[in-house]
Amino acid sequence: MVRIVDVAKKANVSTATVSRVISKPDTVREETINKVLRAIKELNYHPNVLARQLRTSETKTVIVVIPDISNPFFSKVLRGIENLASANGYQVLLGDAGNDSEQESRYLDMLRQKKADGMILLTAKMKPEIVEEMANEFPVVLACEYIEGSSIPTISIDNVSSARKATEYLIQLGHRRIGTISGPLDSVLGQDRLKGFYQAMARYSISVDPVLVQEGHFNYESGFNLMKKFLALSRMPTGVFAANDEMALGAIRAIRTMNLRVPEDISIIGFDDIHFSSIFEPALTTISQPAFEIGSKAMELLIMLMDKKKIEKNQYILDDSLVIRESCSKINKSLHV
The missing domain is CATH 3.40.50.2300 (Response regulator)
Known part of the structure; x- marks a missing residue:
C-alpha cells in the first residue's frame, strides 16, 4: 500500500508538505503543488480519509434532507448541490424524510453525532425552535422552504x-x-x-x-x-x-x-x-423554478458556514418565470x- 511517506520521497518534499497540498493547497507554492500532484498520480496514492477525519474532526460529508424522494422536482436541486459539493471535495448523503418530521429529527441527530459537517434542509416540518437550536450549533441551510422569522440562511423563490x-x-x-x-x-x-x-x-x-x-x-x-x-x-x-x-x-x-x-x-x-x-x-x-441554482446556492452558503465565513444576508430570493x-x-x- 502506498503511504504518504512514499509520495513525499518521490516528490522530494516533506510529509508535512504533502499533507498541506492535500488539505490546504492555498498555503503551498504552485510549483510544489504540481510536484506533489504528479507523485500522487504516478503512485496512485489515496489519502487515508479516516485518519484525516480524526485529525481535523471533519467528515467532508454533508446531509441533504428532502421531503419526498419520489418528487421529481428535487432531482434538479440535488444536482445543483452535488455539482458544487463535488467540486469542493464533499460527498452528499441523501436523507428522505418521507414528509415525516420525526424522520427529519433523526437526520439532525446525525449532525449531533458528528457524522456530517453540515446539513441542507429542503423541508421544514420540524418545530422551528428545534431547527434554530441546531443551526446555532451546526452549519444548517434551508432551501425551497423557509421558517418565518428565522435567521437560518434560506434560498427560495417568492x-x-x-x-x-x-x-x-x-x-x-x-x-x-x-x-x-x-x-x-x-x-x-x-x-x-x-x-x-x-x-x-x-x-x-x-x-x-x-x-x-x-x-x-x-x-x-x-x-x-x-x-x-x-x-x-x-x-x-x-x-x-x-x-x-x-x-x-x-x-x-x-x-x-x-x-x-x-x-x-x-x-x-x-x-x-x-x-x-x-x-x-x-x-x-x-x-x-431555478432548481439547479437553488441547490448550488444552498451548497455555496453551507460551505461558507462550514468554513466559518460571514454570510451577507439570511434570505436569498431567486427569480421564477x-x-x-x-x-x-x-x-x-x-x-x-
Missing part, C-alpha cells in the same frame, strides 16, 4: 408572487370560475401558493367558490382525485391552478377520463416545471354558460 402570477394568467385568458388544488396546508409552500391564488382573485374582484379550493398532497394521485371532485360539480371550473406539476398532470388525466379536453374544455396550470411537464401532452403551462405551453387557452364561453 412562492406567493409566483402563485399569484399563475392564477393571473388564467384570469387574463378570460377565466373567472377558477379552482385550485393546493399543496398540504401544514407546509409553508402549500400555504404560500394558496395565498397567492387568493391574492390574484381578490385583485380582480373575483369571488372564490369554497368548493373549488381543495387541499392536495403534492402528488399525482391527489391531483387526479381532487380534479374528479371538480368534474362532479354542476358548474365545473373553466381553469385550475395546481400547486405543483405532479398534481396538474393528475388533473389532466382525470379530465381525459371524462372525455373532456385540455385546454379546450378546461385549462390547467402547474408549478415547478419538472422535466415531464414539457413532454406531456398537452405540454404543461407552469411556473419554472411563467412558462407558457399548451395546457391553457382563452375561455370558450359557448361551453360554459
Whole structure:
C-alpha cells in the first residue's frame, strides 16, 4: 500500500508538505503543488480519509434532507448541490424524510453525532425552535422552504408572487370560475401558493367558490382525485391552478377520463416545471423554478458556514418565470354558460 511517506520521497518534499497540498493547497507554492500532484498520480496514492477525519474532526460529508424522494422536482436541486459539493471535495448523503418530521429529527441527530459537517434542509416540518437550536450549533441551510422569522440562511423563490402570477394568467385568458388544488396546508409552500391564488382573485374582484379550493398532497394521485371532485360539480371550473406539476398532470388525466379536453374544455396550470411537464401532452403551462441554482446556492452558503465565513444576508430570493405551453387557452364561453 502506498503511504504518504512514499509520495513525499518521490516528490522530494516533506510529509508535512504533502499533507498541506492535500488539505490546504492555498498555503503551498504552485510549483510544489504540481510536484506533489504528479507523485500522487504516478503512485496512485489515496489519502487515508479516516485518519484525516480524526485529525481535523471533519467528515467532508454533508446531509441533504428532502421531503419526498419520489418528487421529481428535487432531482434538479440535488444536482445543483452535488455539482458544487463535488467540486469542493464533499460527498452528499441523501436523507428522505418521507414528509415525516420525526424522520427529519433523526437526520439532525446525525449532525449531533458528528457524522456530517453540515446539513441542507429542503423541508421544514420540524418545530422551528428545534431547527434554530441546531443551526446555532451546526452549519444548517434551508432551501425551497423557509421558517418565518428565522435567521437560518434560506434560498427560495417568492412562492406567493409566483402563485399569484399563475392564477393571473388564467384570469387574463378570460377565466373567472377558477379552482385550485393546493399543496398540504401544514407546509409553508402549500400555504404560500394558496395565498397567492387568493391574492390574484381578490385583485380582480373575483369571488372564490369554497368548493373549488381543495387541499392536495403534492402528488399525482391527489391531483387526479381532487380534479374528479371538480368534474362532479354542476358548474365545473373553466381553469385550475395546481400547486405543483405532479398534481396538474393528475388533473389532466382525470379530465381525459371524462372525455373532456385540455385546454379546450378546461385549462390547467402547474408549478415547478419538472422535466415531464414539457413532454406531456398537452405540454404543461407552469411556473419554472431555478432548481439547479437553488441547490448550488444552498451548497455555496453551507460551505461558507462550514468554513466559518460571514454570510451577507439570511434570505436569498431567486427569480421564477411563467412558462407558457399548451395546457391553457382563452375561455370558450359557448361551453360554459
